[in-house]
Amino acid sequence: MHIDAWIESVPPTAVYALIGLIIGLESLGIPLPGEIALVTASLMAVKGVVSPWGVAACAIAGAIIGDSIGYSIGRKGGKPLFEKLGRKFPKHFGPSHLATAERSFQKWGMWAVFFGRFIALLRIFAGPLAGALKMPYWKFLIANVLGGVVWAGGTTLLVYKVGKSIEPWLARFSYVGLGAAVVVGLTSAWVMKRRAAKAHAKMEAEEAAAGQAAPAE
Template structure:
């Protein structure tokens, strides 16, 4: 997900200066739960590889490594302290613990899909790891889904900017990917919230 507080020009300057380290650290921190524009950094890395400034396979390798490491950090933070923190946030916004427990159960039932596919969804890429930890997803299962999702996501992003970036302006490419991620987020939120709302309405009518 792209953030206006970090311009594309700034990200390009950082990538030019630090190369593979910028790709690795940007994605690691984003997947650990820090809202940095890791997706944009990955696209910029692939674009620079397409222009010959970086090596495609090194960009891809560092992107995968950063995504795996970052999500692992997020998972353990969520597993150790995530639930008490979530309850505190819930009290702040007057969300009942029962509702949070219901959302937690919903995520647990779909944790594997969320970890694997969540990388293509705005915000979920940042919070999938911590949420998996909060939901107590078995670590071996998380690790498998995390690695598979990281490899798939990084391959798509790096390859997209490597090839398409040669014929489409980078700004347009980043904007298009961000819009896709936001649409995916809206669909996911609807998929989670609507059933809960419907069940709650049905219960009130009884």
């Protein structure tokens, strides 16, 4: 059963907790389809099954709390935590992925947390990596709250408003909306993987050059 069908199968009152949990775990650093879950719940709000404000509130809470827990874990575990995860889950936490995410933090600082909320793979890195890099918590919290509100709240209300405006074609729109969410997620993942591959190749080239220079010295 796909996650969208699973969410639609649970009682309406449980949808709020489920959305908060899925997005919270994704923000914590566990790769889950948070965007698809959020779009699914928003479409349920269009049908009147749940409240859009309830979905938005739970999604925002899950995003902020999950990121904050991830920050605490990253601050305690440091970079060795990512090295350990990279060995166990190379597809999600490999050295090349970490290098790409770290470059984003070096370039954007606290705003990497904010912008990372909108990029599938970076979203699972933002909290733990901010903690591992010892970013001051007040900076992290500002970007975390802003990112959570804009991404989770904005996505919910956008899907709800659009869905209401074309409610007669809702059955068709549900597939279009979910399809669009999947495309966005896959595109983000593809872009991040390409950048990660380039970063990894650069690291290997630098290590090889350093290895050749060492004997000469």
